Amino acid sequence: MRAWELMKETLWRREYLWIVHVIWLACYGGFWWLLLPDPEEFGNLLFLWGGLLLPLALSAGIMGDDIASGRICVLVTKPFWSGKLYLYRLLGLSLQGALHFALAGVLVFVLHVITGKSAMAGVGRWLLSAWLLFNTFAALSTSLSVVVKRAHNSLLLFVATLTLAVVAGMLLHSLQGHVLEPLVTGFFRYPFPPLELLHHLGKGDYTKETLTVGGWQVATSVACVAHSVLLTAVYAGMGILLLTRREFLSQRE
Amino acid sequence: MKKKTRVWILIVVAVVLLESGALYVLRPSAGRWRSDAVVKDEPAAHALYNQMIAALRSADSLSYRCSYSQPGQRVEQYLIWLKKPNCFRVEAINARGALTGTLVGDGAHLWIYWPGDCPLIDPEDTNIPREQWSTFYRTRATAVGRHSIAHDALDLGRGTHMLFIDPSTFHGYTDSLQPYLDGVAGRGTDKVGQEECDVIEVSFMNAQRTWYLWLSQRDHLPRRAKQILRGIGTYVDVEVWQDVAVNAEVPADKFAWSPPEGWRVWTSTDPATKLLKAGQLAPDFTLAALEGGKIKLSDFRDKIVWLYIWRSG
Numbered sequence: 001m002r003a004w005e006l007m008k009e010t011l012w013r014r015e016y017l018w019i020v021h022v023i024w025l026a027c028y029g030g031f032w033w034l035l036l037p038d039p040e041e042f043g044n045l046l047f048l049w050g051g052l053l054l055p056l057a058l059s060a061g062i063m064g065d066d067i068a069s070g071r072i073c074v075l076v077t078k079p080f081w082s083g084k085l086y087l088y089r090l091l092g093l094s095l096q097g098a099l100h101f102a103l104a105g106v107l108v109f110v111l112h113v114i115t116g117k118s119a120m121a122g123v124g125r126w127l128l129s130a131w132l133l134f135n136t137f138a139a140l141s142t143s144l145s146v147v148v149k150r151a152h153n154s155l156l157l158f159v160a161t162l163t164l165a166v167v168a169g170m171l172l173h174s175l176q177g178h179v180l181e182p183l184v185t186g187f188f189r190y191p192f193p194p195l196e197l198l199h200h201l202g203k204g205d206y207t208k209e210t211l212t213v214g215g216w217q218v219a220t221s222v223a224c225v226a227h228s229v230l231l232t233a234v235y236a237g238m239g240i241l242l243l244t245r246r247e248f249l250s251q252r253e
Numbered sequence: 254m255k256k257k258t259r260v261w262i263l264i265v266v267a268v269v270l271l272e273s274g275a276l277y278v279l280r281p282s283a284g285r286w287r288s289d290a291v292v293k294d295e296p297a298a299h300a301l302y303n304q305m306i307a308a309l310r311s312a313d314s315l316s317y318r319c320s321y322s323q324p325g326q327r328v329e330q331y332l333i334w335l336k337k338p339n340c341f342r343v344e345a346i347n348a349r350g351a352l353t354g355t356l357v358g359d360g361a362h363l364w365i366y367w368p369g370d371c372p373l374i375d376p377e378d379t380n381i382p383r384e385q386w387s388t389f390y391r392t393r394a395t396a397v398g399r400h401s402i403a404h405d406a407l408d409l410g411r412g413t414h415m416l417f418i419d420p421s422t423f424h425g426y427t428d429s430l431q432p433y434l435d436g437v438a439g440r441g442t443d444k445v446g447q448e449e450c451d452v453i454e455v456s457f458m459n460a461q462r463t464w465y466l467w468l469s470q471r472d473h474l475p476r477r478a479k480q481i482l483r484g485i486g487t488y489v490d491v492e493v494w495q496d497v498a499v500n501a502e503v504p505a506d507k508f509a510w511s512p513p514e515g516w517r518v519w520t521s522t523d524p525a526t527k528l529l530k531a532g533q534l535a536p537d538f539t540l541a542a543l544e545g546g547k548i549k550l551s552d553f554r555d556k557i558v559w560l561y562i563w564r565s566g
Protein backbone atom coordinates (compact mmCIF):
# COMPACT_ATOMS: atom_id res chain seq x y z
CA MET A 1 0.00 0.00 0.00
CA ARG A 2 2.77 2.34 0.98
CA ALA A 3 4.61 1.39 -2.23
CA TRP A 4 1.59 2.26 -4.35
CA GLU A 5 1.12 5.56 -2.50
CA LEU A 6 4.76 6.45 -3.15
CA MET A 7 4.44 5.55 -6.83
CA LYS A 8 1.26 7.58 -7.16
CA GLU A 9 2.93 10.47 -5.43
CA THR A 10 5.39 10.83 -8.33
CA LEU A 11 2.50 12.11 -10.44
CA TRP A 12 0.69 14.27 -7.88
CA ARG A 13 3.71 15.69 -6.01
CA ARG A 14 3.66 18.75 -8.26
CA GLU A 15 0.45 20.17 -9.68
CA TYR A 16 1.71 20.74 -13.18
CA LEU A 17 2.90 17.19 -13.92
CA TRP A 18 -0.35 15.95 -15.46
CA ILE A 19 -0.35 19.10 -17.63
CA VAL A 20 3.11 18.06 -18.91
CA HIS A 21 1.65 14.72 -20.02
CA VAL A 22 -1.26 16.39 -21.78
CA ILE A 23 0.98 18.94 -23.53
CA TRP A 24 3.41 16.24 -24.64
CA LEU A 25 0.56 14.10 -26.02
CA ALA A 26 -0.89 17.14 -27.78
CA CYS A 27 2.51 17.71 -29.40
CA TYR A 28 2.58 14.16 -30.80
CA GLY A 29 -0.97 14.54 -32.06
CA GLY A 30 -0.31 17.96 -33.56
CA PHE A 31 2.85 16.77 -35.26
CA TRP A 32 1.01 13.80 -36.76
CA TRP A 33 -2.04 15.82 -37.76
CA LEU A 34 -0.35 18.91 -39.19
CA LEU A 35 2.96 17.78 -40.63
CA LEU A 36 2.11 14.43 -42.22
CA PRO A 37 5.29 12.79 -40.92
CA ASP A 38 6.65 9.50 -42.10
CA PRO A 39 7.00 6.90 -39.31
CA GLU A 40 10.70 7.72 -38.88
CA GLU A 41 10.13 11.46 -38.41
CA PHE A 42 7.38 10.76 -35.93
CA GLY A 43 9.62 8.18 -34.21
CA ASN A 44 12.39 10.75 -33.84
CA LEU A 45 9.99 13.19 -32.18
CA LEU A 46 8.67 10.49 -29.86
CA PHE A 47 12.21 9.41 -29.02
CA LEU A 48 13.62 12.84 -28.19
CA TRP A 49 10.48 14.54 -26.90
CA GLY A 50 9.20 11.59 -24.91
CA GLY A 51 12.37 9.61 -24.24
CA LEU A 52 14.67 12.50 -23.29
CA LEU A 53 12.71 15.61 -22.38
CA LEU A 54 9.69 14.02 -20.69
CA PRO A 55 11.66 12.28 -17.89
CA LEU A 56 13.52 15.52 -17.24
CA ALA A 57 10.25 17.40 -16.91
CA LEU A 58 8.65 14.76 -14.70
CA SER A 59 11.61 14.14 -12.43
CA ALA A 60 12.47 17.73 -11.58
CA GLY A 61 13.03 17.76 -7.82
CA ILE A 62 11.77 14.22 -7.39
CA MET A 63 13.94 13.70 -4.30
CA GLY A 64 15.34 17.21 -3.94
CA ASP A 65 11.93 18.71 -3.06
CA ASP A 66 11.56 16.41 -0.06
CA ILE A 67 15.19 16.87 0.98
CA ALA A 68 14.83 20.64 0.80
CA SER A 69 11.59 20.67 2.81
CA GLY A 70 12.85 18.21 5.41
CA ARG A 71 9.99 15.82 4.60
CA ILE A 72 12.59 13.20 3.63
CA CYS A 73 13.18 12.45 7.35
CA VAL A 74 9.54 11.38 7.70
CA LEU A 75 9.71 9.26 4.54
CA VAL A 76 12.90 7.37 5.41
CA THR A 77 12.20 6.62 9.08
CA LYS A 78 13.03 3.10 10.20
CA PRO A 79 11.97 0.29 9.69
CA PHE A 80 11.43 1.61 6.17
CA TRP A 81 14.64 1.11 4.15
CA SER A 82 15.38 4.44 2.48
CA GLY A 83 16.37 2.63 -0.74
CA LYS A 84 12.72 1.66 -1.15
CA LEU A 85 11.74 5.29 -1.33
CA TYR A 86 14.04 5.69 -4.32
CA LEU A 87 12.81 2.45 -5.94
CA TYR A 88 9.12 3.30 -5.69
CA ARG A 89 9.69 6.82 -6.93
CA LEU A 90 11.55 5.47 -9.96
CA LEU A 91 8.95 2.77 -10.52
CA GLY A 92 6.28 5.43 -10.33
CA LEU A 93 8.08 7.43 -13.02
CA SER A 94 8.56 4.34 -15.17
CA LEU A 95 4.86 3.41 -14.89
CA GLN A 96 3.92 6.96 -15.82
CA GLY A 97 6.21 6.66 -18.83
CA ALA A 98 4.69 3.32 -19.86
CA LEU A 99 1.17 4.73 -19.60
CA HIS A 100 2.22 7.88 -21.44
CA PHE A 101 3.67 5.93 -24.38
CA ALA A 102 0.70 3.57 -24.48
CA LEU A 103 -1.58 6.62 -24.71
CA ALA A 104 0.67 8.11 -27.40
CA GLY A 105 0.34 4.87 -29.40
CA VAL A 106 -3.45 4.88 -29.06
CA LEU A 107 -3.56 8.57 -29.99
CA VAL A 108 -1.62 8.21 -33.22
CA PHE A 109 -3.52 5.04 -34.09
CA VAL A 110 -6.83 6.87 -33.72
CA LEU A 111 -5.49 9.81 -35.76
CA HIS A 112 -4.19 7.39 -38.36
CA VAL A 113 -7.60 5.71 -38.66
CA ILE A 114 -9.49 9.02 -38.74
CA THR A 115 -7.23 10.90 -41.15
CA GLY A 116 -5.72 8.01 -43.10
CA LYS A 117 -2.44 9.93 -42.84
CA SER A 118 1.00 8.35 -42.68
CA ALA A 119 1.59 4.73 -41.60
CA MET A 120 1.78 2.96 -38.27
CA ALA A 121 4.72 0.78 -39.36
CA GLY A 122 7.48 0.80 -36.76
CA VAL A 123 5.62 3.01 -34.27
CA GLY A 124 5.57 0.15 -31.72
CA ARG A 125 9.34 -0.16 -31.98
CA TRP A 126 9.74 3.59 -31.46
CA LEU A 127 7.45 3.49 -28.42
CA LEU A 128 9.54 0.73 -26.85
CA SER A 129 12.86 2.47 -27.45
CA ALA A 130 11.46 5.81 -26.23
CA TRP A 131 10.27 4.14 -23.02
CA LEU A 132 13.65 2.47 -22.47
CA LEU A 133 15.38 5.81 -22.94
CA PHE A 134 12.84 7.44 -20.64
CA ASN A 135 13.79 4.94 -17.91
CA THR A 136 17.54 5.58 -18.21
CA PHE A 137 17.09 9.34 -18.01
CA ALA A 138 14.54 8.99 -15.20
CA ALA A 139 17.00 6.88 -13.17
CA LEU A 140 19.88 9.25 -13.83
CA SER A 141 17.79 12.29 -12.95
CA THR A 142 16.40 10.68 -9.78
CA SER A 143 19.93 9.79 -8.67
CA LEU A 144 21.08 13.34 -9.32
CA SER A 145 18.14 14.60 -7.33
CA VAL A 146 19.55 12.90 -4.22
CA VAL A 147 22.64 15.13 -4.29
CA VAL A 148 21.53 18.23 -6.19
CA LYS A 149 19.36 20.79 -4.47
CA ARG A 150 15.65 21.16 -5.23
CA ALA A 151 14.70 20.81 -8.90
CA HIS A 152 18.15 21.51 -10.33
CA ASN A 153 18.66 17.84 -11.21
CA SER A 154 16.70 18.06 -14.47
CA LEU A 155 18.32 21.26 -15.62
CA LEU A 156 21.77 19.93 -14.77
CA LEU A 157 21.11 16.68 -16.62
CA PHE A 158 19.78 18.55 -19.63
CA VAL A 159 22.84 20.80 -19.82
CA ALA A 160 25.19 17.85 -19.21
CA THR A 161 23.53 15.81 -21.99
CA LEU A 162 23.79 18.69 -24.45
CA THR A 163 27.42 19.37 -23.49
CA LEU A 164 28.31 15.70 -23.77
CA ALA A 165 26.65 15.44 -27.17
CA VAL A 166 28.56 18.46 -28.47
CA VAL A 167 31.89 17.28 -27.01
CA ALA A 168 31.37 13.73 -28.35
CA GLY A 169 30.46 15.07 -31.79
CA MET A 170 33.51 17.35 -31.94
CA LEU A 171 35.91 14.70 -30.64
CA LEU A 172 34.67 11.97 -32.95
CA HIS A 173 34.72 14.32 -35.90
CA SER A 174 38.33 15.28 -35.27
CA LEU A 175 39.34 11.67 -34.58
CA GLN A 176 37.97 10.24 -37.82
CA GLY A 177 40.22 7.41 -38.90
CA HIS A 178 42.47 7.84 -35.86
CA VAL A 179 43.57 4.80 -33.89
CA LEU A 180 41.79 6.19 -30.80
CA GLU A 181 38.44 6.57 -32.57
CA PRO A 182 36.96 3.16 -31.54
CA LEU A 183 38.03 3.74 -27.94
CA VAL A 184 36.47 7.20 -27.74
CA THR A 185 33.34 5.95 -29.54
CA GLY A 186 33.02 3.11 -27.01
CA PHE A 187 33.50 5.56 -24.14
CA PHE A 188 30.60 7.72 -25.30
CA ARG A 189 28.40 4.86 -26.50
CA TYR A 190 28.23 2.47 -23.55
CA PRO A 191 28.36 4.12 -20.08
CA PHE A 192 26.02 7.02 -20.88
CA PRO A 193 22.27 6.82 -21.69
CA PRO A 194 22.15 4.67 -24.84
CA LEU A 195 20.73 7.32 -27.16
CA GLU A 196 22.53 5.94 -30.21
CA LEU A 197 21.75 2.26 -29.65
CA LEU A 198 18.09 2.82 -28.80
CA HIS A 199 17.74 5.16 -31.77
CA HIS A 200 18.98 2.30 -33.98
CA LEU A 201 16.48 -0.02 -32.30
CA GLY A 202 13.60 2.38 -32.86
CA LYS A 203 14.57 3.12 -36.44
CA GLY A 204 14.50 -0.57 -37.25
CA ASP A 205 18.21 -0.87 -37.93
CA TYR A 206 18.13 -4.29 -36.32
CA THR A 207 15.34 -5.55 -38.58
CA LYS A 208 15.33 -7.13 -42.01
CA GLU A 209 15.24 -3.96 -44.09
CA THR A 210 18.01 -2.20 -42.24
CA LEU A 211 20.58 -0.18 -44.20
CA THR A 212 23.29 -2.35 -42.72
CA VAL A 213 24.39 -5.66 -44.12
CA GLY A 214 22.63 -7.75 -41.47
CA GLY A 215 19.25 -9.39 -41.65
CA TRP A 216 17.02 -9.99 -38.61
CA GLN A 217 19.18 -9.26 -35.61
CA VAL A 218 17.09 -10.53 -32.72
CA ALA A 219 20.23 -10.96 -30.60
CA THR A 220 21.19 -7.32 -31.21
CA SER A 221 17.72 -6.08 -30.31
CA VAL A 222 17.71 -8.16 -27.12
CA ALA A 223 21.25 -6.99 -26.25
CA CYS A 224 20.21 -3.40 -26.82
CA VAL A 225 17.20 -3.75 -24.50
CA ALA A 226 19.30 -5.62 -21.89
CA HIS A 227 22.06 -2.98 -21.97
CA SER A 228 19.53 -0.22 -21.53
CA VAL A 229 17.76 -1.96 -18.61
CA LEU A 230 21.09 -2.76 -16.90
CA LEU A 231 22.25 0.81 -17.33
CA THR A 232 19.00 1.99 -15.72
CA ALA A 233 19.65 -0.45 -12.86
CA VAL A 234 23.22 0.83 -12.43
CA TYR A 235 22.10 4.48 -12.37
CA ALA A 236 19.40 3.53 -9.89
CA GLY A 237 21.91 1.55 -7.78
CA MET A 238 24.12 4.62 -7.54
CA GLY A 239 21.15 6.72 -6.45
CA ILE A 240 20.11 4.21 -3.80
CA LEU A 241 23.67 4.06 -2.48
CA LEU A 242 23.81 7.84 -2.22
CA LEU A 243 20.41 8.05 -0.57
CA THR A 244 21.08 5.36 2.04
CA ARG A 245 24.38 6.98 3.02
CA ARG A 246 23.07 10.49 3.41
CA GLU A 247 22.18 12.11 6.70
CA PHE A 248 19.13 14.33 6.45
CA LEU A 249 18.03 17.31 8.45
CA SER A 250 14.46 17.41 9.64
CA GLN A 251 14.17 21.15 9.09
CA ARG A 252 14.03 23.10 5.83
CA GLU A 253 17.48 23.32 4.15
CA MET B 254 29.97 -15.09 4.64
CA LYS B 255 26.50 -13.69 5.35
CA LYS B 256 23.60 -14.86 3.18
CA LYS B 257 22.82 -11.25 2.22
CA THR B 258 26.39 -10.69 1.02
CA ARG B 259 26.28 -13.87 -1.05
CA VAL B 260 23.06 -12.73 -2.72
CA TRP B 261 24.59 -9.36 -3.57
CA ILE B 262 27.71 -11.01 -5.00
CA LEU B 263 25.48 -13.25 -7.13
CA ILE B 264 23.50 -10.25 -8.39
CA VAL B 265 26.66 -8.29 -9.25
CA VAL B 266 28.19 -11.29 -11.08
CA ALA B 267 24.94 -11.84 -13.03
CA VAL B 268 24.76 -8.16 -14.01
CA VAL B 269 28.42 -8.13 -15.10
CA LEU B 270 27.94 -11.30 -17.17
CA LEU B 271 24.74 -10.04 -18.76
CA GLU B 272 26.25 -6.66 -19.57
CA SER B 273 29.38 -8.30 -21.00
CA GLY B 274 27.18 -10.44 -23.25
CA ALA B 275 25.16 -7.40 -24.33
CA LEU B 276 28.32 -5.39 -25.08
CA TYR B 277 29.79 -8.32 -27.01
CA VAL B 278 26.72 -8.47 -29.25
CA LEU B 279 26.58 -4.68 -29.61
CA ARG B 280 30.27 -4.26 -30.38
CA PRO B 281 31.05 -2.56 -33.67
CA SER B 282 31.95 -5.14 -36.29
CA ALA B 283 32.33 -5.47 -40.03
CA GLY B 284 29.01 -7.31 -40.07
CA ARG B 285 27.22 -4.17 -38.97
CA TRP B 286 29.04 -2.05 -41.47
CA ARG B 287 27.01 0.77 -42.91
CA SER B 288 27.79 1.65 -46.48
CA ASP B 289 28.36 5.30 -47.23
CA ALA B 290 30.80 5.15 -50.10
CA VAL B 291 31.87 3.22 -53.13
CA VAL B 292 33.37 -0.10 -52.13
CA LYS B 293 36.90 -0.97 -53.12
CA ASP B 294 36.93 -3.95 -55.45
CA GLU B 295 38.24 -7.13 -53.86
CA PRO B 296 39.15 -9.85 -56.40
CA ALA B 297 37.99 -12.70 -54.12
CA ALA B 298 34.60 -11.07 -53.54
CA HIS B 299 34.29 -10.15 -57.22
CA ALA B 300 34.94 -13.82 -58.05
CA LEU B 301 31.98 -14.77 -55.83
CA TYR B 302 29.79 -12.32 -57.72
CA ASN B 303 30.92 -13.74 -61.06
CA GLN B 304 30.33 -17.23 -59.71
CA MET B 305 26.72 -16.27 -58.93
CA ILE B 306 26.16 -15.01 -62.49
CA ALA B 307 27.81 -18.16 -63.88
CA ALA B 308 25.68 -20.41 -61.62
CA LEU B 309 22.54 -18.64 -62.83
CA ARG B 310 23.54 -18.96 -66.47
CA SER B 311 24.87 -22.51 -66.42
CA ALA B 312 21.75 -24.16 -64.94
CA ASP B 313 19.31 -25.85 -67.30
CA SER B 314 16.37 -25.11 -65.10
CA LEU B 315 15.86 -23.09 -61.94
CA SER B 316 12.87 -22.52 -59.72
CA TYR B 317 12.50 -20.53 -56.51
CA ARG B 318 10.09 -18.58 -54.36
CA CYS B 319 11.11 -14.98 -53.98
CA SER B 320 9.67 -13.04 -51.03
CA TYR B 321 9.93 -9.33 -51.68
CA SER B 322 9.54 -6.66 -49.02
CA GLN B 323 10.15 -2.99 -48.29
CA PRO B 324 10.22 -1.33 -44.85
CA GLY B 325 6.76 -0.99 -43.44
CA GLN B 326 5.16 -3.01 -46.23
CA ARG B 327 3.90 -6.54 -46.25
CA VAL B 328 5.66 -9.30 -48.13
CA GLU B 329 4.81 -10.15 -51.73
CA GLN B 330 5.69 -13.51 -53.19
CA TYR B 331 6.90 -14.31 -56.67
CA LEU B 332 6.93 -17.98 -57.69
CA ILE B 333 9.50 -18.33 -60.46
CA TRP B 334 10.27 -21.18 -62.86
CA LEU B 335 12.99 -20.80 -65.52
CA LYS B 336 14.12 -23.19 -68.24
CA LYS B 337 16.59 -22.97 -71.07
CA PRO B 338 16.60 -21.77 -73.75
CA ASN B 339 13.89 -19.14 -73.22
CA CYS B 340 11.07 -20.45 -71.05
CA PHE B 341 9.85 -18.81 -67.87
CA ARG B 342 6.86 -18.46 -65.58
CA VAL B 343 6.28 -15.99 -62.78
CA GLU B 344 3.22 -15.98 -60.53
CA ALA B 345 2.80 -12.89 -58.37
CA ILE B 346 1.04 -13.28 -55.04
CA ASN B 347 0.09 -10.20 -53.05
CA ALA B 348 0.37 -9.67 -49.29
CA ARG B 349 -3.11 -11.11 -48.74
CA GLY B 350 -2.06 -14.35 -50.47
CA ALA B 351 -4.07 -13.77 -53.65
CA LEU B 352 -2.66 -14.39 -57.12
CA THR B 353 -2.51 -11.04 -58.94
CA GLY B 354 -1.05 -12.07 -62.28
CA THR B 355 0.89 -14.67 -64.23
CA LEU B 356 3.73 -14.19 -66.70
CA VAL B 357 4.49 -17.08 -69.05
CA GLY B 358 7.27 -17.32 -71.61
CA ASP B 359 6.85 -20.22 -74.03
CA GLY B 360 10.20 -19.73 -75.76
CA ALA B 361 9.07 -17.35 -78.49
CA HIS B 362 6.45 -15.13 -76.82
CA LEU B 363 5.54 -13.91 -73.41
CA TRP B 364 2.01 -13.82 -72.09
CA ILE B 365 0.76 -11.86 -69.11
CA TYR B 366 -2.73 -12.49 -67.78
CA TRP B 367 -4.63 -11.61 -64.64
CA PRO B 368 -7.30 -13.43 -62.66
CA GLY B 369 -9.43 -10.27 -62.32
CA ASP B 370 -9.41 -6.80 -63.82
CA CYS B 371 -6.51 -5.79 -66.04
CA PRO B 372 -4.31 -3.65 -63.76
CA LEU B 373 -2.98 -1.70 -66.76
CA ILE B 374 -6.31 0.05 -67.25
CA ASP B 375 -6.17 3.57 -65.88
CA PRO B 376 -9.61 4.04 -64.27
CA GLU B 377 -9.39 7.80 -64.87
CA ASP B 378 -8.37 7.57 -68.49
CA THR B 379 -10.27 4.79 -70.19
CA ASN B 380 -13.31 4.38 -72.40
CA ILE B 381 -13.65 0.69 -71.56
CA PRO B 382 -16.87 0.02 -69.59
CA ARG B 383 -16.22 -1.15 -66.03
CA GLU B 384 -17.76 -4.59 -66.61
CA GLN B 385 -15.28 -5.27 -69.43
CA TRP B 386 -12.06 -4.73 -67.49
CA SER B 387 -11.35 -8.44 -67.03
CA THR B 388 -10.33 -11.20 -69.53
CA PHE B 389 -7.45 -9.18 -70.95
CA TYR B 390 -3.94 -10.46 -71.64
CA ARG B 391 -0.71 -9.02 -72.98
CA THR B 392 1.68 -10.67 -75.37
CA ARG B 393 4.79 -9.93 -77.37
CA ALA B 394 7.73 -11.72 -78.94
CA THR B 395 10.77 -12.43 -76.76
CA ALA B 396 14.28 -12.98 -78.07
CA VAL B 397 16.69 -15.09 -76.00
CA GLY B 398 18.66 -12.92 -73.57
CA ARG B 399 17.08 -9.73 -74.86
CA HIS B 400 14.17 -9.22 -72.49
CA SER B 401 13.84 -8.51 -68.79
CA ILE B 402 11.47 -10.61 -66.73
CA ALA B 403 11.95 -8.17 -63.82
CA HIS B 404 10.53 -5.31 -65.92
CA ASP B 405 7.66 -7.42 -67.22
CA ALA B 406 6.81 -8.55 -63.69
CA LEU B 407 5.83 -4.93 -62.94
CA ASP B 408 2.67 -5.57 -64.98
CA LEU B 409 1.60 -8.52 -62.84
CA GLY B 410 -0.74 -6.47 -60.70
CA ARG B 411 -1.17 -3.12 -59.05
CA GLY B 412 1.65 -2.42 -56.62
CA THR B 413 3.93 -5.19 -57.81
CA HIS B 414 7.60 -4.37 -57.60
CA MET B 415 10.62 -4.87 -59.80
CA LEU B 416 12.81 -7.77 -58.73
CA PHE B 417 16.30 -6.34 -58.62
CA ILE B 418 18.04 -9.64 -59.30
CA ASP B 419 16.58 -10.03 -62.75
CA PRO B 420 15.49 -13.67 -63.35
CA SER B 421 16.37 -13.11 -67.01
CA THR B 422 20.04 -13.30 -66.03
CA PHE B 423 19.37 -17.06 -66.20
CA HIS B 424 18.64 -16.65 -69.94
CA GLY B 425 21.78 -14.61 -70.57
CA TYR B 426 20.30 -11.14 -70.10
CA THR B 427 22.57 -8.44 -68.67
CA ASP B 428 20.74 -5.72 -66.77
CA SER B 429 21.55 -2.06 -67.38
CA LEU B 430 23.36 -1.66 -64.03
CA GLN B 431 26.17 -4.05 -64.78
CA PRO B 432 28.34 -1.67 -66.87
CA TYR B 433 28.29 0.74 -63.91
CA LEU B 434 29.54 -1.72 -61.29
CA ASP B 435 32.05 0.08 -59.01
CA GLY B 436 33.31 -2.89 -57.07
CA VAL B 437 32.53 -5.89 -54.94
CA ALA B 438 33.65 -6.33 -51.34
CA GLY B 439 33.42 -9.33 -49.02
CA ARG B 440 31.34 -9.03 -45.86
CA GLY B 441 32.15 -12.37 -44.26
CA THR B 442 29.82 -15.30 -43.89
CA ASP B 443 26.32 -15.65 -42.51
CA LYS B 444 23.60 -18.26 -42.24
CA VAL B 445 20.23 -17.87 -43.97
CA GLY B 446 17.94 -20.60 -42.68
CA GLN B 447 20.06 -23.74 -42.83
CA GLU B 448 22.22 -22.38 -45.66
CA GLU B 449 25.80 -21.23 -45.05
CA CYS B 450 26.34 -18.14 -47.17
CA ASP B 451 29.13 -15.83 -48.28
CA VAL B 452 28.02 -12.20 -47.98
CA ILE B 453 29.21 -9.67 -50.54
CA GLU B 454 28.51 -6.01 -51.12
CA VAL B 455 28.17 -4.78 -54.68
CA SER B 456 28.18 -1.10 -55.46
CA PHE B 457 26.89 0.53 -58.65
CA MET B 458 27.06 4.05 -60.07
CA ASN B 459 29.23 5.59 -57.34
CA ALA B 460 27.22 3.78 -54.66
CA GLN B 461 23.92 5.23 -55.84
CA ARG B 462 22.89 1.59 -55.56
CA THR B 463 24.24 -1.02 -53.22
CA TRP B 464 23.39 -4.69 -53.19
CA TYR B 465 24.14 -7.03 -50.33
CA LEU B 466 24.02 -10.62 -51.50
CA TRP B 467 23.98 -13.73 -49.34
CA LEU B 468 25.29 -16.41 -51.73
CA SER B 469 24.89 -20.05 -50.81
CA GLN B 470 28.24 -21.79 -50.45
CA ARG B 471 26.57 -24.88 -51.95
CA ASP B 472 25.20 -23.62 -55.28
CA HIS B 473 26.47 -19.97 -55.29
CA LEU B 474 22.92 -18.67 -55.82
CA PRO B 475 21.42 -15.92 -53.64
CA ARG B 476 19.36 -16.79 -50.58
CA ARG B 477 18.90 -13.20 -49.50
CA ALA B 478 19.50 -9.95 -51.32
CA LYS B 479 19.15 -6.41 -50.14
CA GLN B 480 19.18 -3.34 -52.35
CA ILE B 481 19.79 0.17 -51.08
CA LEU B 482 18.88 2.85 -53.56
CA ARG B 483 20.14 6.31 -52.78
CA GLY B 484 18.24 8.93 -54.71
CA ILE B 485 16.46 11.92 -53.23
CA GLY B 486 15.62 9.57 -50.37
CA THR B 487 16.96 6.17 -49.41
CA TYR B 488 14.97 3.10 -50.36
CA VAL B 489 15.53 -0.46 -49.22
CA ASP B 490 14.21 -3.63 -50.86
CA VAL B 491 14.78 -7.15 -49.65
CA GLU B 492 14.45 -10.38 -51.61
CA VAL B 493 14.55 -13.74 -49.88
CA TRP B 494 14.94 -16.80 -52.07
CA GLN B 495 13.44 -20.03 -50.78
CA ASP B 496 12.79 -23.49 -52.19
CA VAL B 497 15.62 -23.02 -54.67
CA ALA B 498 15.81 -26.00 -57.07
CA VAL B 499 18.53 -26.19 -59.71
CA ASN B 500 18.14 -28.48 -62.73
CA ALA B 501 14.99 -30.02 -61.32
CA GLU B 502 12.32 -31.36 -63.68
CA VAL B 503 9.74 -28.67 -64.45
CA PRO B 504 6.50 -29.79 -66.17
CA ALA B 505 6.25 -28.43 -69.72
CA ASP B 506 2.76 -27.06 -69.12
CA LYS B 507 4.24 -24.46 -66.75
CA PHE B 508 5.58 -22.70 -69.83
CA ALA B 509 2.52 -22.92 -72.05
CA TRP B 510 -0.50 -20.67 -72.19
CA SER B 511 -2.94 -19.66 -74.85
CA PRO B 512 -5.77 -17.18 -74.37
CA PRO B 513 -9.15 -18.75 -73.63
CA GLU B 514 -11.98 -17.91 -75.98
CA GLY B 515 -13.32 -14.43 -75.58
CA TRP B 516 -10.17 -12.97 -74.04
CA ARG B 517 -8.85 -9.78 -75.61
CA VAL B 518 -5.30 -8.66 -76.11
CA TRP B 519 -4.34 -5.55 -74.16
CA THR B 520 -2.53 -2.90 -76.14
CA SER B 521 -1.16 0.15 -74.41
CA THR B 522 -2.05 3.54 -75.76
CA ASP B 523 0.57 4.65 -78.26
CA PRO B 524 2.42 7.57 -76.59
CA ALA B 525 2.69 9.21 -80.03
CA THR B 526 -1.06 9.91 -79.95
CA LYS B 527 -0.53 12.14 -76.93
CA LEU B 528 2.35 14.13 -78.43
CA LEU B 529 2.01 17.72 -79.53
CA LYS B 530 1.51 18.32 -83.23
CA ALA B 531 3.82 20.68 -85.14
CA GLY B 532 2.75 24.28 -84.52
CA GLN B 533 0.61 23.38 -81.49
CA LEU B 534 1.24 25.56 -78.42
CA ALA B 535 3.05 23.71 -75.63
CA PRO B 536 1.20 23.73 -72.31
CA ASP B 537 2.91 26.06 -69.86
CA PHE B 538 4.69 24.64 -66.81
CA THR B 539 6.88 25.88 -63.97
CA LEU B 540 9.89 24.07 -62.50
CA ALA B 541 12.29 24.76 -59.64
CA ALA B 542 15.61 26.20 -60.92
CA LEU B 543 18.91 24.71 -59.77
CA GLU B 544 20.10 28.19 -58.76
CA GLY B 545 16.92 28.74 -56.75
CA GLY B 546 13.68 30.38 -57.83
CA LYS B 547 11.40 29.16 -60.60
CA ILE B 548 11.64 28.65 -64.33
CA LYS B 549 8.49 29.07 -66.42
CA LEU B 550 8.29 27.72 -69.95
CA SER B 551 6.28 30.72 -71.16
CA ASP B 552 9.22 33.01 -70.20
CA PHE B 553 11.11 31.48 -73.17
CA ARG B 554 8.40 31.97 -75.76
CA ASP B 555 9.80 32.31 -79.33
CA LYS B 556 13.09 30.78 -78.23
CA ILE B 557 14.33 27.23 -78.70
CA VAL B 558 14.05 25.32 -75.43
CA TRP B 559 16.11 22.22 -74.90
CA LEU B 560 14.55 19.92 -72.31
CA TYR B 561 17.16 17.70 -70.75
CA ILE B 562 15.47 15.05 -68.61
CA TRP B 563 17.70 13.01 -66.35
CA ARG B 564 17.42 10.74 -63.37
CA SER B 565 19.67 9.48 -60.66
CA GLY B 566 19.76 6.19 -58.81
